[in-house]
Amino acid sequence: MYCALPSPARSFSRLAGAALGTMCGDALGMxxxxWSAARIARVHGRLDRMLPGRLAAGSYTDDSQMMIAILETLAQRGGLDPAYLARRFLARYEPIRGYGGRINALMHRLAAGEPWDRVATDSWGNGGAMRVGVLGVFFAKDRESCRAAALTQCRITHTHSRALAGAAAQVLAVRRAARLGSKGRAPAPGRFVEHIAAQVENLDAHVAGRLRAMPPLPLGDEAAAREGLTRAYACDVSAAEAVPPALGAFLAARDPEQAMVLAVSLGGDADTIGAMAGAMAGAYWGLEALPAQWLEALENQPLGRDAVLELCRNICDENY
Ligand SMILES: [Mg+2]
Structure with a gap:
């Protein structure tokens, strides 16, 4: 089990920012x-409000539900205990949230009593990355613990090197966002991308290469970023094609709203790309910078916005 080192008090804003940023991006993209980027633009224009889909407006999907299980593990165990986390994944599992077929099968194996380290498949999907952002704030002080915890939680469900590298890239991007944000420093895109790519190179060179394929990202130019990112990346359910555009949406944005609007506008696995960009943006700008109308619209009962805020408070009270 990996435990966090003490972090600055300000981290509540960044932990809750990453958690609710994940939920906002997830619900916005749901x-x-x-959908394709063109269809989203044609039907919704600039998609900047919570709309109903297969779930009610403001509902989160599997991405946030699994993130909540990670927060519960941090709150109850003080670190990333994978056996406990696997039980929380199962306890929180609601198929209606939109889990992939492999995860549905895996949950049945966990329910049948198989151990957490025997049920994963060799998937290169983005499931290990979509839920991991909060660990980047929790382990903000210690990069090696951060990376190790991200890989461990990924291995419960996904063991392919691309899935592991994607989870590592996502958690390290959130960690870097939290650290730069707390120092008031701008995340220079080129340096940021290279910093992350270099750290996942030894896990999977393909994922590092896909990060380095990042197009130019003129700050605040949504149209240019959308065109560049949809040309560079498939934006699909693979970790290698979903984590880089999420990072690009964050790096191109002037604020959290723009990061998430841009991320979901790319189409494809829009809820997950939105969730990952939301985690980075929330960690960088903090809870207070998330759009109030989105927080208001977020699902809140029984395990929604307020319960997640309470979990984040408990984690900070116990560990920071
Ligand atoms: Mg989802």
Whole structure:
């Protein structure tokens, strides 16, 4: 089990920012999951409000549900205990949230009593990355613990090197966002991308190469970023094609709203790309910078916005 080193008090804002940023991006993208960027633009214009889809407006999907299980593990165990986390994944599992077929099968194996380290498949999907962002804030002081915890939680469900490298890239991007944000420093895109790519190179060279394929990202130019990112990346359910555009949306944005609007506008696995960009943006700008109308619209009962804020408070009270 990996435990965090003490972090600055300000981390509550960044932990809750990463958690609710994940939920906001997830809920914003939910109604357009699987759509093309062109269809989203044609039907919704600039998608900047919570709309109903296969779930009610403001509902989160599997991405946030699994993130909540990670937060519960941090709150109850003080670190990333994978056996406990696997039980939380199962306890929180609601198929209606939109889990992939492999995860549905895996949950049945966990329910049948198989151990957490025997049920994963060799998937290169983005499932290990979509839920991991909060660990980047929790382990903000210690990069090696951060990376190790991200890989461990990924291995419960995904063991392919691309999935592991994607989870590592996502958690290290959130960690870097939290650290730069706390120092008031701008995340220079070129240096940021190279910093992350270099750290996942030894896990999977393909994922590092896909990060380095990042197009130019003129700050605040949504149209240019959308065109560049959709040309560079498939934005699909693979870790290698979903984590880089999420990072690009964050790096191109002037604020959290723009990061998430841009991320979901790319289409494809829109809820997950939105969730990952939201985690980075929330960690960088903090809870207070998330759009109030989105927080208001977020699902809140029984395990929604307020319960997640309470979990984040408990984690900070116990560990920071
Ligand atoms: Mg989802």
């Amino acid at each position: 109604p357009v999951e699987g």
